Amino acid sequence: MHFKMLARSSFNSVLGILYPLFFATVAFFLYREGSPHALLYASLGASVMGVWSATSTAAGAALQHERRHGTLELLVAAPVHFSLVMLPVTIAMSTIGLYSMAATLLWGRLLFGIDVHLEHPLLFCLAVPATIVSIGTLGFLMAVAFVRYRTAWALGNALEYPVWLICGFLVPLSLFPGWVRPISWVLAPTWGINAIRESALGGSPLPDVAVCAGLALIYTAIGVLAVDTLLRAARTRATLSLT
Amino acid sequence: MTPVIEASELTRTYRTSTGVFRRRAIDVEAVRGVSFSVQQGELFGLLGPNGAGKTTTIKMLITLLIPTTGSARVLGYDVVKDAREVRRRIGYVFGGEKGLYERLSALDNLRYFAELYGVPPKEQRPRIAELLELVGLTGREKERVEGYSRGMRQRLHVARGLLHDPPVLFLDEPTIGLDPIGARELRSTIRSLADAGKTVLLTTHYMFEADELCDRIAVINKGLIVAHGTPRDLKAVVAERTVVEIEAFGVTEEAIERLRRAPGVTSVSVEEREQAQVLLVQSPKGLELTQRLLTELDGATIGRVAAREPTLEDAYVALVEEA
Numbered sequence: 001m002h003f004k005m006l007a008r009s010s011f012n013s014v015l016g017i018l019y020p021l022f023f024a025t026v027a028f029f030l031y032r033e034g035s036p037h038a039l040l041y042a043s044l045g046a047s048v049m050g051v052w053s054a055t056s057t058a059a060g061a062a063l064q065h066e067r068r069h070g071t072l073e074l075l076v077a078a079p080v081h082f083s084l085v086m087l088p089v090t091i092a093m094s095t096i097g098l099y100s101m102a103a104t105l106l107w108g109r110l111l112f113g114i115d116v117h118l119e120h121p122l123l124f125c126l127a128v129p130a131t132i133v134s135i136g137t138l139g140f141l142m143a144v145a146f147v148r149y150r151t152a153w154a155l156g157n158a159l160e161y162p163v164w165l166i167c168g169f170l171v172p173l174s175l176f177p178g179w180v181r182p183i184s185w186v187l188a189p190t191w192g193i194n195a196i197r198e199s200a201l202g203g204s205p206l207p208d209v210a211v212c213a214g215l216a217l218i219y220t221a222i223g224v225l226a227v228d229t230l231l232r233a234a235r236t237r238a239t240l241s242l243t
Numbered sequence: 244m245t246p247v248i249e250a251s252e253l254t255r256t257y258r259t260s261t262g263v264f265r266r267r268a269i270d271v272e273a274v275r276g277v278s279f280s281v282q283q284g285e286l287f288g289l290l291g292p293n294g295a296g297k298t299t300t301i302k303m304l305i306t307l308l309i310p311t312t313g314s315a316r317v318l319g320y321d322v323v324k325d326a327r328e329v330r331r332r333i334g335y336v337f338g339g340e341k342g343l344y345e346r347l348s349a350l351d352n353l354r355y356f357a358e359l360y361g362v363p364p365k366e367q368r369p370r371i372a373e374l375l376e377l378v379g380l381t382g383r384e385k386e387r388v389e390g391y392s393r394g395m396r397q398r399l400h401v402a403r404g405l406l407h408d409p410p411v412l413f414l415d416e417p418t419i420g421l422d423p424i425g426a427r428e429l430r431s432t433i434r435s436l437a438d439a440g441k442t443v444l445l446t447t448h449y450m451f452e453a454d455e456l457c458d459r460i461a462v463i464n465k466g467l468i469v470a471h472g473t474p475r476d477l478k479a480v481v482a483e484r485t486v487v488e489i490e491a492f493g494v495t496e497e498a499i500e501r502l503r504r505a506p507g508v509t510s511v512s513v514e515e516r517e518q519a520q521v522l523l524v525q526s527p528k529g530l531e532l533t534q535r536l537l538t539e540l541d542g543a544t545i546g547r548v549a550a551r552e553p554t555l556e557d558a559y560v561a562l563v564e565e566a
Contacts, residue, residue: 073307079360080360085359
């Protein structure tokens with residue numbers, strides 16, 4: 001149902017065309033002097049940027065929208081556990097990012113001639129959903145915090161660009177100082193993009209897929225455990241509605 | 244008999260803050276010790292002006308707010324400790340434009356909430372059809388909610404609140420902003436729900452609505468219940484009074500205060516009607532105050548002046564003003 005709502009927004013649809021164009025352009029200009037291999041490396045990274053953006057900003061925006069339109073209270077007042085309400089919403093958001101991913105690769109192919117040659121197509125088909133689900137569960141974890149804090153949606157926006165960098169979407173993690181790496185390791189997009197690249201460029205994506213799945217389970221477990229505490233805090237501090 | 248809804252000394256304080264650099268916390272007591280009980284099948288009204296604490300009270304009862312102190316039970320379940328059990332058994336409908344997914348059709352809204360409220364998939368279709376019929380939206384259910392009128396939205400709210408056939412219904416100002424015909428239709432639906440055995444707690448700031456619908460009423464003002472009883476009990480408060488209605492122009496706040504302090508005056512309320520102000524002054528029956536009142540309003544332009552018997556609205560005004 002949330003997928004239906006998001007798909008019906010014309011504003012989102014326009015952004016859905018423009019953003020991948022922007023991502024593909026960034027990837028091309030960063031790596032245009034490099035080999036076709038390097039261009040595909042960047043193009044794949046840029047394509048996952050769309051998945052992350054769709055989840056991080058949309059999770060906050062959707063919660064704020066629910067709050068502003070009075071539906072958040074109705075969701076909380078429903079007898080079903082709140083995590084079963086939110087998890088499908090954030091998975092829907094990251095799934096919408098799949099479109100952005102495909103569009104980025106397509107723009108890269110059409111405008112800049114970046115050839116999308118997949119070394120292991122089947123593993124690629126495994127790596128992509130693993131990445132999307134793990135990013136969706138990370139979005140779920142963020143959304144749980146957004147329920148408690150009225151202004152936390154801004155954090156979702158603020159996290160959009162840093163994650164592009166520290167998860168190695170555009171530049172390798174080895175270029176960053178050592179203290180950044182532990183942060184990257186706990187973020188599923190790092191492993192997701194690794195898995196996608198390994199499967200496309202030739203390598204072994206399965207360990208990265210396994211870490212993605214593990215992190216997705218951990219995010220979900222933390223979210224489910226935290227949701228009752230945070231909802232109780234929201235009910236105590238009256239942050240479920242704007243009035 | 245155990246009450247279906249039981250509120251005991253409920254209080255709720257909101258913390259807010261002022262200032263940019265030197266932030267100062269301010270506690271606002273929205274509800275200050277509210278107690279009442281509602282019996283099985285009863286239609287109970289919580290009546291009060293805006294900001295009286297009605298919505299805060301209802302939100303504590305439907306588990307959206309945790310009381311600062313006090314306790315409440317619905318069908319024997321504590322609203323804090325057994326929140327999920329309470330949620331399974333209650334329906335919540337609020338007035339106004341909010342609470343619906345605008346980009347979805349009414350049908351999709353109902354399907355989504357049917358899932359959330361655990362209506363079994365096989366029962367969803369007939370239940371939704373039945374409710375659309377009940378609220379008069381059959382044939383319009385595939386249209387997006389963003390194109391609905393306020394009345395249609397409100398009726399959709401009622402259908403949503405009834406999806407899981409809850410035995411207890413909380414209606415928070417359900418007729419607010421509706422045109423007279425839409426409001427009358429909705430009141431008729433509410434009455435039929437109570438007749439069907441549902442226990443209903445209704446908040447409103449319309450005395451006539453509470454009088455028409457409710458078996459018992461509690462009048463709430465500034466977070467406290469100032470009177471409760473049957474509509475007849477409440478009307479009795481002003482049975483021995485007269486109301487002088489004065490149409491005036493340019494009445495100052497000071498003049499109104501002078502009226503309030505005038506001997507024999509029990510309450511004064513002011514209604515703004517376009518350019519004019521209509522002052523409603525209550526006093527004990529048999530006391531001739533008109534000339535005295537007009538003297539106190541010296542300086543204002545006086546229009547029509549009439550003395551009349553008190554109405555239900557006057558009872559409500561008296562209870563709120565004199566609390």
